[in-house]
Amino acid sequence: VADALAPxxxxxxxxxxxxxxxxxxxxxxxxxxxxxxxxxxxxDLVAAVEQLPIALQVAGHLxxxxxxxxxxxxxxxxxQNPNTYGRLELPVDVELPSERTIFGLFKKSTxxxxxxxxxxxxxxxxxAPKPARFNSFALAAQxxxxxxxxxxxxxxxxxxxxxxxxxxxxxxxxxLLKAH
Numbered sequence: 001v002a003d004a005l006a007p008x009x010x011x012x013x014x015x016x017x018x019x020x021x022x023x024x025x026x027x028x029x030x031x032x033x034x035x036x037x038x039x040x041x042x043x044d045l046v047a048a049v050e051q052l053p054i055a056l057q058v059a060g061h062l063x064x065x066x067x068x069x070x071x072x073x074x075x076x077x078x079x080q081n082p083n084t085y086g087r088l089e090l091p092v093d094v095e096l097p098s099e100r101t102i103f104g105l106f107k108k109s110t111x112x113x114x115x116x117x118x119x120x121x122x123x124x125x126x127x128a129p130k131p132a133r134f135n136s137f138a139l140a141a142q143x144x145x146x147x148x149x150x151x152x153x154x155x156x157x158x159x160x161x162x163x164x165x166x167x168x169x170x171x172x173x174x175x176l177l178k179a180h
Contacts, residue, residue, distance in 0.1 A: 017051040020047070022051075023056055027063075030161075031063040033067075034067050035063070037072075048101045058109050058160070058161040061109070061161030061162075062160065063075065065112075078108060102176070106180040109160055109162060113160065114156075117157065120146055120153045124142070124163075132172060132173035135171070136151060136171075139171070154171060158171075162177055
């Protein structure tokens, strides 16, 4: 359906950054009660990632899934501390003012994954970023030496906001996450 609606590059709609209010709404929808308890820190986090939807998606999923061991204040402290992740190797073509914060967030999100899921995510790197689409057969072939059940790994990556389902058995990887 998406390909029929936007058959050429000029037909695509590029979602820019969200308004501050919309960004907070998105973070709240994804992380719920975590955000309610840390309103000021949530606003600071939204500002730190410059209302970028993909960063908010990853942050919201990370906070929801790690709610027992991670809070907004702790995540924000980690992201603002340049020593937390050491030297991040950033892609050359990324020109966001907050790129260190955004890629730090992505690194934090992948660091808390189980080892096999982290390896599987890394194996998605060879896919072309525009668009990085693939089905479960491709995942199974790519992950056959790591994962017993590729669908479980895909579900985990989706739950963490690192992989997005875009159709029946079709997945998509955002270009910034591919760069990570």
